[in-house]
Amino acid sequence: MDDFYRENILDHYKNPRNSGHLDHPTASAEGVNPLCGDELAVELEIEDDTVQDVRFNGRGCAISQAAASMISDVVKGKTVAEVRALGSEDVLEELGIPLSPIRLKCALLSVNVLRVALGDASDDRDLEWKSA
Amino acid sequence: MLRPGPLGFGLRRRVYTERMAVEAPTTPLDAARIKLDFPILMREVNGMLPAYLDSAASSQKPRQVIDAIVDVYETSYAAVHRAVYTLGERATERYEAARDTVTAFLNAASRREVIFVRNATEGLNLVAYAYGLKFLGPGDVIVSTEMEHHSNLVPWQEVARRTGAELRYVRLTDRGELDTESLEELAGADVKLVAATHVSNSLGTVNDVAAIARWAHDHGAVMVCDGAQAAPHRVVDVQALGCDFYAISGHKMCGPGMGALYGRADLLEAMDPFLTGGGQIAKVTLEGTTWNELPYKFEPGVPPLAEAVGFAAAADYVTRIGLEAIHEHEQVLTAYGWELLSAIPGVNLFGPPPPDRAGILSFTVDGVHAHDVAQILDAEGVCVRAGHHCTQPAMRHFDVVATSRASVYLYNTTDDLDRLAAGVDRVKRTFGV
Known part of the structure; x- marks a missing residue:
């Protein structure tokens, strides 16, 4: 458990990277996780099919907000196709901890809201429900 | 009916914490014995017996x-x-x-x-x-x-x-x-x-x-x-x-x-x-x-x-068992839990204070999301609900998106609430708040 709330996760939660607003976003979206009330909004500046800059804004649990902060560094410089391809493996690799399906939903809010910003439908394709 | 006097409850034993002298009260029910009727509460989860404080969502079932x-x-x-x-x-x-x-x-x-x-x-x-x-x-x-x-x-x-x-x-x-x-x-x-x-x-x-x-x-x-x-x-x-x-x-x-x-x-x-x-x-x-x-x-x-x-x-x-006794038991536990939680700096409790309330303790911890509170409490074997509890307008009234909620029932003991308070201490330590 202490591993769960390891230093770098709490650091990203308390000091989120790329937080705030862009002057000229070209795409944006908002998402919620109705289960626990996590809220997350994203703004993207896309030029030449590449993410030039990104901002996240939200409030929610440490996992959802830390994941957004970590993913924000990942998406910069990526092509739209590469951002679309981000999934649970990428988020879990950033977080560095295993997550139960319920908490995975928190972690995946960031990639889901990115997909919506890119015009895709929100989906839960990365959620696999397994019995414990 | 048992009510706390100016110095706390009528007393049996001293428990839990040095930072405050909250005495564990007695109640009309022998909850430790009632607990034996509930097989799931007698079975270890992650190496601990659960302190089940989520009966407002769903209660456990007795052998009967x-x-x-x-x-x-x-x-x-x-x-x-x-x-x-x-x-x-x-x-x-x-x-x-x-x-x-x-x-x-x-x-x-x-x-x-x-x-x-x-x-x-x-x-x-x-x-x-x-x-x-x-x-x-x-x-x-x-x-x-x-x-x-x-x-x-x-x-x-x-x-x-x-x-x-x-x-x-x-x-x-x-x-x-x-x-x-x-x-x-x-x-x-x-x-x-x-x-x-x-x-x-x-x-x-x-x-x-x-x-x-x-x-x-x-x-x-x-x-x-x-x-x-x-x-x-x-x-x-x-x-x-x-x-x-x-x-x-x-x-x-x-x-x-x-x-x-x-x-x-x-x-x-x-x-x-x-x-x-x-x-x-x-x-x-x-x-x-x-x-x-x-x-x-x-x-x-x-x-x-x-x-x-x-x-x-x-x-x-x-x-x-008797609904009047159950009610009185919960009244005592609720007042006890309220006293424990409200003594922790940075913990905010919602709803009217005891005794004019039911056994539902809804709270937030400053700087920590309710979901994270519940996750750390789970590591202590304490089961609480985190979320908006399907009452989003009420949450909005108090300008919170979610609370953690501990709810008591006939099988809960003061020990369950002591574990809750100790768990909240650990939440604060983990998050450095």
């Missing part, structure tokens, strides 16, 4: 209820109300005996007024669809409250949308109680239905249902009460309360997934069925159908026998 369910499957199972063979008669007898038990549990005037449903949510939807859609129309006013569980709020939004009736709300005070002034402001409106909860599932507020029902009747309205958080924890007498409908969930009172709706017979008679199909009809021709008598008119399909029998066994179980 589990045995009753096993017994009916092993000795008396068949399709209820349909079979003429002996097993079928036995099944029907046990199903209807369960109704008699629940009728007595709620002190309804007649078994015809007790309809078995899946849960309180279905009971409230039954009233919304079968009463609301038939008897409400444009110009009529439905009154609900800002503290309702979504199940006694969203159905009325739907009824308003479909009938043209207007939905208005009784507001909350900052203590988390109903603002009676905002109710009086509605006195001039053409109020036809008042929907209010008995006990708030997210704030622990206890409403004066009898007074609300009187107000509704004085203004020509019917009163629909959500009893899901009340019936497991206190004596409920629907006749004394004077409400017209009262919905309960068996799974919150030691039973399986089954609920009941009490409805006044003359209203139920006037209503059309909510769901139609087998068993709830009198005569069907290709041209039309007439309805079966009460309460069968509202129970289509083969009824869930084992659930009904388990529900009745649960009602028997809590009745035998």
Whole structure:
């Protein structure tokens, strides 16, 4: 458990990277996780099919907000196709901890809201429900 | 009744913490012994016995209820109300005996007024669809409250949308109680239905249902009460309360997934069925159908026998222990838990302070999301709910998106609450707040 709330996760939660607003976003979206009330909004500046800059804004649990902060560094410089391809493996690799399906939903809010910003439908394709 | 004196409770032993001298109180129940009736509470999870503090979401089940369910499957199972063979008669007898038990549990005037449903949510939807859609129309006013569980709020939004009736709300005070002034402001409106909860599932507020029902009747309205958080924890007498409908969930009172709706017979008679199909009809021709008598008119399909029998066994179980004793036990635990949590800096509690409240402790920890609180408490074997508790308007009133909620029941001990407080300390250490 202490591993769960390891230093770098709490650091990203308390000091989120790329937080705030862009002057000229070209795409944006908002998402919620109705289960626990996590809220997350994203703004993207896309030029030449590449993410030039990104901002996240939200409030929610440490996992959802830390994941957004970590993913924000990942998406910069990526092509739209590469951002679309981000999934649970990428988020879990950033977080560095295993997550139960319920908490995975928190972690995946960031990639889901990115997909919506890119015009895709929100989906839960990365959620696999397994019995414990 | 046991109440804390100026220096705390009447005392037995000193526990838990150096930073404050909170004495563990005594209660009218031997909860440590009651706990032995609940197999799941005696089984380790992650190497610890669970401190189960989520009974407001769903309660655990005692051996007596589990045995009753096993017994009916092993000795008396068949399709209820349909079979003429002996097993079928036995099944029907046990199903209807369960109704008699629940009728007595709620002190309804007649078994015809007790309809078995899946849960309180279905009971409230039954009233919304079968009463609301038939008897409400444009110009009529439905009154609900800002503290309702979504199940006694969203159905009325739907009824308003479909009938043209207007939905208005009784507001909350900052203590988390109903603002009676905002109710009086509605006195001039053409109020036809008042929907209010008995006990708030997210704030622990206890409403004066009898007074609300009187107000509704004085203004020509019917009163629909959500009893899901009340019936497991206190004596409920629907006749004394004077409400017209009262919905309960068996799974919150030691039973399986089954609920009941009490409805006044003359209203139920006037209503059309909510769901139609087998068993709830009198005569069907290709041209039309007439309805079966009460309460069968509202129970289509083969009824869930084992659930009904388990529900009745649960009602028997809590009745035998005594709802007054359970209530008093929870009052003592609630005051104790409130005292422990409110002594922790950065912890904010919601709803009215004890003793004017139910055993639901909804709280936030500054700088930590409710979900993270619950996750760290889980590592200590403490089970609490985190979220908006299906009461988003009430959460919004207090400007929070979510709270952690610890709720107590007959099997909880002061030790469970000590573990909760120690867990909250650990939350604060982990997050450095």
